[in-house]
């Protein structure tokens with residue numbers, strides 16, 4: 001379908017501003033950061049509230065009799081969407097929890113190596129450091145370049161660090177600072193040839209990429225539903241290959257310990273399960289709008305927005321288009337690219353972010369990475385091209401005080 005978006009923000013998919021009222025986003029906000037935390041549609045939040053009310057109407061009956069089946073039904077729906085068997089998928093609160101459950105379940109010996117990448121998510125890197133600190137194992141970081149010419153550079157970076165001591169490889173599906181889609185099948189093959197188990201951090205992938213988890217060849221895969229699947233915050237999953245389930249436990253051990261994989265994860269103490277149960281409403285929302293239509297809209301808008309910004313800021317694309325999904329990380333104008341110590345860079349990033357929000361009502365992450373500052377745009381159904389035009393204008397006309 002040809003794609004265009006007029007100045008009113010209506011586009012040929014019928015999305016853009018025409019659909020924005022389905023979310024409760026502040027009316028004045030130009031919200032270009034779906035990537036960080038997602039944004040749940042009102043309808044999904046209403047479904048979550050309905051689950052909460054049902055729970056609180058008879059908490060004992062709900063927790064004891066209704067929840068176990070309702071949770072498994074919800075897990076089965078999500079499993080179907082991500083190409084998984086229901087018995088191999090459990091809910092967790094977020095991808096950080098999923099990664100923690102795996103890393104803290106495994107036994108590492110002094111000298112064992114855990115492979116990960118410089119573009120991995122900060123909280124995951126911290127978890128690796130913590131595990132290594134306790135066990136004497138070693139964090140080994142693949143240096144993936146950015147800007148990057150193509151997926152072969154990701155493969156080469158991992159090939160260079162895998163060794164006979166590597167006991168686990170942690171691979172992103174889509175990276176956080178740079179929004180790169182890794183060539184996951186090739187990377188997993190590389191690890192399997194060497195007998196290295198693979199944990200995939202797929203925080204961003206569900207909703208952006210079609211998934212067939214049972215065929216991927218990974219050992220563990222964690223993904224967020226609260227980012228690109230429109231679920232409420234706290235809805236994420238961990239998929240575990242059957243041969244790894246006996247040694248994979250939730251970070252919080254509870255009544256289900258020793259009773260099987262799903263029993264252990266399905267009850268981790270009293271908590272509010274409404275975000276998990278509302279996955280059904282989120283998936284229905286996606287189904288009604290059309291998953292392929294959503295993908296086409298968001299990917300097309302990302303490409304157009306990226307081109308618009310590159311043209312306006314006179315920058316060269318840092319990554320081939322086919323390595324991107326619904327997000328793109330772009331260099332800021334040259335004056336922002338002077339080398340600065342990492343600490344100063346973070347302060348400047350915060351300043352620019354706050355300026356864009358307070359002065360222009362643009363919410364967009366400014367990312368310090370590799371010694372310079374970048375801006376990461378997201379494209380979601382409620383966005384339209386004129387919003388990125390506003391961002392381009394704001395970046396072109398930064399006040400003098402922002403020059404370094």
Ligand SMILES: Cc1ncc(COP(=O)(O)O)c(C=O)c1O
Pocket residue numbers: 035036093094095096097120121123124172174175176201203204224
């Ligand atoms: C690649 C990656 N991993 C993990 C996370 C953590 O997600 P959460 O905060 O939901 O645990 C993020 C969040 O943006 C991410 O981008």
